[in-house]
Amino acid sequence: xxxxxxxxxxxxxxxxxxxxxxxxxxxxxFLFLVYFPYFxxxxxxxxxxxxxxxxxxxxxxxFGTAFTLFVPATQFVEPQLFGVNWTALLFVNxxxxxxxxxxxxxxIATRLFPRDWNHKPFSKGQxxxxxxxxxxxGLLCRISIQSNVPAVLQIRPEAYVTITVLxxxxxxxxxxxxxxxxxxxxIRTREKLIDLIAVATMVVFAFCAVFLTRDPIxxxxxEVNATAVRVVTAWTISADLIVLGHRIYTRxxxxx
Numbered sequence: 001x002x003x004x005x006x007x008x009x010x011x012x013x014x015x016x017x018x019x020x021x022x023x024x025x026x027x028x029x030f031l032f033l034v035y036f037p038y039f040x041x042x043x044x045x046x047x048x049x050x051x052x053x054x055x056x057x058x059x060x061x062x063f064g065t066a067f068t069l070f071v072p073a074t075q076f077v078e079p080q081l082f083g084v085n086w087t088a089l090l091f092v093n094x095x096x097x098x099x100x101x102x103x104x105x106x107x108i109a110t111r112l113f114p115r116d117w118n119h120k121p122f123s124k125g126q127x128x129x130x131x132x133x134x135x136x137x138g139l140l141c142r143i144s145i146q147s148n149v150p151a152v153l154q155i156r157p158e159a160y161v162t163i164t165v166l167x168x169x170x171x172x173x174x175x176x177x178x179x180x181x182x183x184x185x186x187i188r189t190r191e192k193l194i195d196l197i198a199v200a201t202m203v204v205f206a207f208c209a210v211f212l213t214r215d216p217i218x219x220x221x222x223e224v225n226a227t228a229v230r231v232v233t234a235w236t237i238s239a240d241l242i243v244l245g246h247r248i249y250t251r252x253x254x255x256x
Contacts, residue, residue, distance in 0.1 A: 056102045058170060061098045065166050066167060103254055
């Protein structure tokens with residue numbers, strides 16, 4: 001799980017820049033306390049039910065949708081429909097949470113540290129603890145944003161209804177697509193093209209984090225660098241489309 005968390009911290013700081021570490025030294029701890037329980041819970045589900053890449057993508061979409069309630073950002077700027085900016089919501093949830101922070105993250109993690117499919121699953125108490133940790137950290141983040149960022153976007157009442165409906169639908173789809181029986185099947189552990197995309201992605205992220213740090217801006221509640229955001233956004237769209245195209249062309253699940 002540390003490999004998954006590390007890759008996502010690199011993603012975060014590709015846009016924030018390593019100089020942001022000096023400005024907000026506690027942010028890495030907060031991000032760790034978000035990513036670690038999330039990836040731990042998802043890893044448990046993958047091992048328990050032998051989830052496929054599309055299951056992981058759906059789970060990422062669900063989590064990204066849920067976390068908008070704790071970190072209101074571009075998903076709630078104008079133009080809106082039912083209180084939500086759908087272009088921003090779908091972009092972040094599909095290109096980032098579903099593919100990059102879901103499928104590609106677990107591909108990289110399991111390539112570096114092959115999974116033990118027979119490890120002991122979490123108990124109910126452990127899962128409850130991880131879920132409560134996510135909620136607690138999310139609430140702390142929302143309180144901090146409301147206190148320190150006066151101009152933070154307010155979530156309109158209808159947006160809460162929209163997000164709730166979206167979460168219910170996504171959870172239903174996830175449940176329906178989870179394999180009925182956790183039957184071990186032989187799977188490929190590597191894809192050469194995805195290996196190339198993974199390495200290139202980490203190089204781009206590292207370059208942006210170190211060298212594209214001279215034009216800081218605020219995008220809603222996020223402190224980022226303008227050029228880095230443009231580069232990372234363009235790269236992640238391209239990389240995700242290649243990963244998706246490879247999946248469709250080969251008709252093989254991407255190992256997660």
